[in-house]
Amino acid sequence: MQPIVKYTNVTKKYGDLEVLSGVNLEIKPGEKVAMIGPSGSGKTTLGRMLMTLEEPTSGTIELDGELLWHTRVKGRLVRANEAHLHRMRMNVGMVFQHFNLFPHMTVLRNVTEAPRKVLGLSKEEAEERAVSMLRKVGLDEKLIVYPAQLSGGQKQRVAIARALVMRPKVMVFDEVTSALDPELVGEVLEVIREIADEGEMAMLLITHEMDFARDVADRVIFGADGTIVEEGPPEAIFDDPQSERLQMFLKRFRSG
Numbered sequence: 001m002q003p004i005v006k007y008t009n010v011t012k013k014y015g016d017l018e019v020l021s022g023v024n025l026e027i028k029p030g031e032k033v034a035m036i037g038p039s040g041s042g043k044t045t046l047g048r049m050l051m052t053l054e055e056p057t058s059g060t061i062e063l064d065g066e067l068l069w070h071t072r073v074k075g076r077l078v079r080a081n082e083a084h085l086h087r088m089r090m091n092v093g094m095v096f097q098h099f100n101l102f103p104h105m106t107v108l109r110n111v112t113e114a115p116r117k118v119l120g121l122s123k124e125e126a127e128e129r130a131v132s133m134l135r136k137v138g139l140d141e142k143l144i145v146y147p148a149q150l151s152g153g154q155k156q157r158v159a160i161a162r163a164l165v166m167r168p169k170v171m172v173f174d175e176v177t178s179a180l181d182p183e184l185v186g187e188v189l190e191v192i193r194e195i196a197d198e199g200e201m202a203m204l205l206i207t208h209e210m211d212f213a214r215d216v217a218d219r220v221i222f223g224a225d226g227t228i229v230e231e232g233p234p235e236a237i238f239d240d241p242q243s244e245r246l247q248m249f250l251k252r253f254r255s256g
Contacts, residue, residue: 002065004029004202005050005170010059012045012226019045021226022059027170027202034205034217034234038249041223043206047172050204051094052085063088064169090118093163094172097179099155101147101162107134108143111162119166126165133161137191153184157191164195170202171195177209185209192216210253214238222246 003026012020020042027033035043048054049061052068060077061068068088070077080088101110111130115121121129134140137157147155156176163171173192177185189212196203196216207213213220213234220237222230222245230237230246241247 001028003027003062004031004064005204006062007046007049008060008062010046010049010056010061012042012049012054013057019226020056023226023228025221025228027204029169030199030202032196032203032205032216032218034207034213034220035223036207036210036213036220036237036249037223037229042226043223044174046223047094047174047204047206050170050172051092052089053094063091090166091169092172093166093168093170094174095156095159095163095176097175099147099152099159099179101155101158103147106144106146107139107150107158110147110158111165114162115165129165130161133165134158136164136194137161151184152180153187156180156184156188160188160191160195168201170204172204172206174206175208177207210238210250222249224249 005027007023007025010020010023011018023046035046037043045054049056055069060070066088067080069080071080071084102113105113108127108130111134112126115126115129116123131140131143134143137160139154139157139161142150142154150158177188180188189209193216205213205217217234219231220234221228222237224245230241230243237246238250241250
């Protein structure tokens with residue numbers, strides 16, 4: 001089976017600082033992959049590259065068999081143009097730590113804006129799709145409410161609906177609970193868990209919620225110092241870590 005996402009020898013540098021060093025990673029269609037690791041290990045950068053928000057310094061990324069950041073011209077790799085990037089990014093949804101909702105728009109308008117502007121759906125089609133998605137995340141009674149009137153957990157659920165309404169092939173969740181009060185974390189994780197259970201789209205879950213990663217992911221990747229140190233099924237990563245680096249990380253995490 002061809003992977004839906006493939007990173008090949010991907011490196012990312014900011015000046016002299018190398019945050020990713022020759023990363024190779026594949027995600028299968030429908031696979032749920034959790035990425036764990038210490039802060040600064042390059043986890044978020046991997047997600048942002050897939051969303052075309054960060055450009056790799058070297059290496060290639062493929063999405064559904066097609067190069068994401070590059071095209072081939074006479075057998076040579078060249079940087080893709082903006083039209084190509086725009087077309088490719090429509091296949092990826094991303095939910096960030098900070099909800100990034102438009103404060104001057106209602107919940108419904110926040111969720112319908114991209115389907116209308118990017119996908120060219122009619123107002124009626126976009127609203128029908130949006131209402132269905134907001135119902136899925138338990139917010140169909142908040143259509144005419146503005147973000148300032150919502151709790152942090154509700155805002156994040158709107159952000160999830162806004163990403164899902166585009167029907168992406170891959171969803172990236174980047175530490176989506178880290179900006180929430182502890183009592184609101186559960187409601188957001190439950191929504192993601194339900195979406196994951198439907199099994200349709202691939203997911204890259206960048207998270208510090210270890211129990212959630214164990215529960216939801218098909219595979220867990222531990223990254224540190226810009227590389228993938230260890231990967232495997234959740235029970236192998238959490239119950240039988242092989243590398244000293246992962247053992248130390250889990251020990252610190254459990255004692256913290």
